[in-house]
Amino acid sequence: MKELKFLLAIWKTNLLSAMEYRAAFLTQVIGMMANNFIYFAIWIIFFDRFKDVRGWGVNDMYVTFGVLASAFGLVSLLFGNAFMLSDIIAKGRLDYYLSLPRPVLLHTIASRTIASGMGDFVYGFISYGLSGYFTWDGLARYVLATLLAATVFAAFLILTQSLAFWFGMMTNFSNLVLNAMLTFGIYPITLFDNYAKLILFTIIPAALMGAIPAEFIRAFTWQTLGQLLLGAIGFLSLAIFTFRRGLRRYESGSAIQIEV
């Protein structure tokens, strides 16, 4: 409860800070929504020409793209520093957070808001609304699926970026796995054979961010809910464990850092 109050206070400060530059904030939000609309047009053209990919049609793409965009947007908005964690670790910028009496990981990742995330988050809901699958109970599942997919995504970022405790600067690797996660998440899962699917549930859990949440939104099953819950809890536990183990190895560079 105490940590939740702390998080709410940080998010409020981040939002007020972002809103200080309203024009820039709105440009980023609207720009990101336009960006997503234009990108999705490619899928509309593709499915208009080829109709479906092993039973996966454009309506399924609307839901998959929507939930992935909302989850990505939510993490960008609430835990923006999760994208830069390896950089923060490698440059000794954890000193600031270590010197304060709050959970280091939570404080670090929540200390930054990426304004364009709002555009992604909102766009996801519009995409779901346009999918033809919209129902009110489906919307409730959409919200739950977004939360669980965002948990998997945030955990994946923490997990991969925490490797910087052992290997130092990991910008390229972080970008590579992030791109792989998003790319594999957006494509129809029916494209992949069983070996590839195993990878998409484990090493790069893109299926837990795109296809499985989309399946859960379209129709409730205990199996998909179980997969999502298990994935979210499992990856989050592993991410926290890895970060804590890594933190023991952390060495400050004694550099003077200014946190804004």
Added chain:
Amino acid sequence: MKTLAKYWSIFQITLINSLAYPGELIGRSLMIIPFMWIFFQLWKVTFSAAGADGGMINGLTLRDTLWYLMLAETIELGRPPIARTMSENVKDGSIAYILNKPYDFILYQFSTAMGETIFRAMLNAIFGGLTVWWRVGMPNHLQGFLIALPAVLGAWVLHFCINAMIGLSAFVVEDVSAFTWIYQKLAFIFGGMLIPLDFYPQWLQSFAKALPFSSAIYGPARLFVTPSLEMFVNVMSLQIVWIVALAITLVIVYRRGLTQLTVNGG
């Protein structure tokens, strides 16, 4: 001649600089591998489901399509984020130090952009090419690469002109990220970056082919997989028209932008 030598030197310095961190260069170029692998999965299923006549859809085989996408990705992933760099120059005030040097700002940016592009694109082509070769074999026309090379260079010049204009908009709006996202996605659609334009409905094909994006991606990539003298002439002439038009616009935008520039610090 002396003027050109100056920019040639800037190009060489950036080219050598780009090799200073080989790990960084290789790491960044590895991104093309998952992209090409997923393209293979998507188009293999699509060609098979479409019951492609003689293994072809609108004149392209699966192998052609994948080599086309490899070159399209190489062009896109090879080019540096020049708009972002120029926007950063404006935001942090470092543009003040570039503008008062004895070289032209635009030509300086062009020389550095090309210097950064060469090795990055080469590695993308190697990793992307190996992935596609492993999945579908060699391209049908290996000589297509040499024939398409001038068009690839022209594509980077075109990209530069458009991106520099986006970067210059930082003189007015400072943050240009939204414009770069939208430009990139327009290039994806109208350039045929993820789906060759040949697979589009006829009306959209005609529209897309009339825009500069197709000269920057589709033209060179299509020339690579189905090279012919006629296509070479068509692609190059359209590209030159766009380069001239956009370069003139860029110079006008730059001159007007200078009058609005406010340097924040440095």
